[in-house]
Amino acid sequence: MKYVTFDETRPLDLILLGRVAIDFNPAYNEQVKEEFKPLKDVHMFEKYVGGSPANIAVGVTRHGMKAGFIGKVSDDQFGDFVTEYFDKAGIDTSHITRCVNGEKLGLTFTEMLSPKESSILMYRNCIADLQLSVDDIDEDYIKSAKAILISGTALAESPSREAAIKAVMLAKKNDTKIIFDIDYREYNWKNADEISIYYSIVAKESDIIMGSREEFDLTEALIQPGRSDEESAAAWQSYNAKIVVIKHGMKGSTAYTCDGEKYSIKPFPVEARKGFGGGDGYGSGFLYGLYQGWEVIDCLEFGSAEASMMVRSNNCSDSLPGPDAVHAFIKEEKEKFGEMIARV
Ligand SMILES: Nc1ncnc2c1ncn2[C@@H]1O[C@H](COP(=O)(O)OP(=O)(O)OP(=O)(O)O)[C@@H](O)[C@H]1O
Numbered sequence: 001m002k003y004v005t006f007d008e009t010r011p012l013d014l015i016l017l018g019r020v021a022i023d024f025n026p027a028y029n030e031q032v033k034e035e036f037k038p039l040k041d042v043h044m045f046e047k048y049v050g051g052s053p054a055n056i057a058v059g060v061t062r063h064g065m066k067a068g069f070i071g072k073v074s075d076d077q078f079g080d081f082v083t084e085y086f087d088k089a090g091i092d093t094s095h096i097t098r099c100v101n102g103e104k105l106g107l108t109f110t111e112m113l114s115p116k117e118s119s120i121l122m123y124r125n126c127i128a129d130l131q132l133s134v135d136d137i138d139e140d141y142i143k144s145a146k147a148i149l150i151s152g153t154a155l156a157e158s159p160s161r162e163a164a165i166k167a168v169m170l171a172k173k174n175d176t177k178i179i180f181d182i183d184y185r186e187y188n189w190k191n192a193d194e195i196s197i198y199y200s201i202v203a204k205e206s207d208i209i210m211g212s213r214e215e216f217d218l219t220e221a222l223i224q225p226g227r228s229d230e231e232s233a234a235a236w237q238s239y240n241a242k243i244v245v246i247k248h249g250m251k252g253s254t255a256y257t258c259d260g261e262k263y264s265i266k267p268f269p270v271e272a273r274k275g276f277g278g279g280d281g282y283g284s285g286f287l288y289g290l291y292q293g294w295e296v297i298d299c300l301e302f303g304s305a306e307a308s309m310m311v312r313s314n315n316c317s318d319s320l321p322g323p324d325a326v327h328a329f330i331k332e333e334k335e336k337f338g339e340m341i342a343r344v
């Protein structure tokens with residue numbers, strides 16, 4: 001059953017709004033292998049385009065979807081690096097603008113301690129992506145896309161917060177579907193009430209909401225703390241949500257649909273190199289399936305497979321697979337572990 005119908009006449013499949021940054025991951029290649037160790041002991045790093053919405057833009061584009069990005073980058077060579085990477089990937093960069101007051105792209109240093117422990121250290125002072133302003137939001141551009149994905153981190157501060165909310169308002173006006181990836185990154189927020197205020201403003205307008213249990217708890221803190229997954233899904237569906245996806249890390253995830261159904265999936269077992277990046281693979285795969293008109297459970301299986309492929313790799317953006325690789329991975333895993341390996 002189709003819960004969200006996209007306007008097929010629109011040239012862009014998806015616009016993503018929010019953070020593009022740079023990841024520095026411990027080197028792991030033919031020449032240098034930084035084995036699991038604390039970040040302070042890492043000597044060699046590899047540089048990649050990063051930031052959750054940027055990764056999802058790359059992910060869906062590798063699946064053949066046409067994506068555009070609304071974001072702000074630094075006016076320097078790192079700004080060139082990310083826009084050139086996007087251009088090569090086939091992402092529309094016409095609405096990525098450069099900072100004028102010297103703000104810099106975020107740098108994310110990643111720590112890989114063991115297959116079960118990893119973390120990120122963000123350098124985000126005087127940060128470029130949060131300089132996005134209402135003047136960067138163009139109604140015609142939003143109208144040209146089937147959907148817009150708002151990354152929750154864009155709501156952390158002004159002027160980006162107003163820019164994101166303007167994009168949501170214009171999307172609503174023009175029937176561009178709204179996808180909210182809550183995407184909580186602690187470092188960006190100064191006040192817990194602000195998290196709940198701004199997350200809930202966007203969640204109320206969204207057609208699809210994706211987040212972890214912790215992210216829903218943060219969103220609901222000022223409304224009704226302590227909701228169960230079922231209660232959260234029903235509450236957001238009483239506004240505009242058609243699909244609410246709630247993730248529980250290694251325990252699996254569930255999509256709640258507006259007809260009262262729910263569909264659950266578990267991760268495909270892999271030897272993980274890191275934990276982060278799973279959410280980006282999950283989002284890319286899930287959304288691709290949805291645009292193909294697949295059943296929700298198949299979208300979840302595809303997203304979960306892509307997430308597992310991502311956590312076993314050493315980086316995020318470069319490793320995002322195309323659909324053939326994801327299908328091949330699912331086939332291989334099912335041959336090894338059985339047809340129902342990820343399905344609950
Ligand atoms: N060790 C693992 N092995 C296999 N799959 C994993 C592992 N860790 C996470 N995943 C997959 O990645 C998905 C997303 O992970 P998580 O719930 O941590 O989301 P997230 O916080 O949005 O991730 P991210 O840090 O990328 O933003 C999980 O639902 C699961 O399918």
Ligand SMILES: O=C(O)C[C@@H](O)[C@H](O)C(=O)CO
Nearest residue numbers: 023050051052108276277316
């Ligand atoms: O900016 C981030 O979200 C962290 C990055 O390290 C990484 O690229 C990522 O997006 C994981 O979700």
